[in-house]
Amino acid sequence: MSEHLEDDFIEEKSKTQVKREFLALQDLGARLAGLKPDILNRLPLNDALLKALEESPRHTKHIARKRHNQYLGKLLRGHDVEAIQSVLDNFDSASxxxxxxxxxxxxxxxxxxxxxxxxxxxxxxxxxxxxxxxxxxxxxxxxxxxxxxxxxxxxxxxxxxxxxxxxxxx
Known part of the structure; x- marks a missing residue:
């Protein structure tokens, strides 16, 4: 019975971990917003995310950019982030x-x-x-x-x- 409780405890994420993951998605969204369209077309992204990425340059004020990055992070929740990251690493000069x-x-x-x-x-x-x-x-x-x-x-x-x-x- 104690094993069952330990398994439940392991699968739950803390609020801090959930927040870290969402901030990582926001950072990924911000990186995607800075890419050229030909690179974006190579990524496995849906139409809603592509449209949001096209709108990214319009958001120039700090709070508008922050709010837009949050939106991009929300849209990225349903995507295969590892696949996107692997393609991005081929184009990111820091990788x-x-x-x-x-x-x-x-x-x-x-x-x-x-x-x-x-x-x-x-x-x-x-x-x-x-x-x-x-x-x-x-x-x-x-x-x-x-x-x-x-x-x-x-x-x-x-x-x-x-x-x-x-x-x-x-």
């Missing part, structure tokens, strides 16, 4: 997943500049829908700039292209 992906893209750029076509063939196996002709042109420009010790404008364009390509495949 470990984003940093790992960023460093991987930097390594790809350096390999493409150092190894040339061999690395490009490997990249094309990983990302088959890549525009290889455009990528070859960017690689050649970046190699040319590197050889002449010029600022790495083409290398930056190459990285930007790699980032866009990786984001499309997420």
């Amino acid at each position: 470990r997943e984003y940093n790992n992906r960023f460093h991987q893209l930097e390594r790809w750029r350096e390999r493409l500049l150092d190894e040339g076509d061999d690395a490009l063939q490997e990249l094309m196996l990983e990302y088959p829908d890549i525009d290889s002709q455009h990528l070859r042109g960017l690689i050649r420009q970046a190699q040319h700039e590197r050889a002449r010790e010029k600022p790495p404008l083409a290398a930056r364009k190459l990285f930007k292209y790699l980032r866009e390509m990786a984001e499309q495949n997420l």
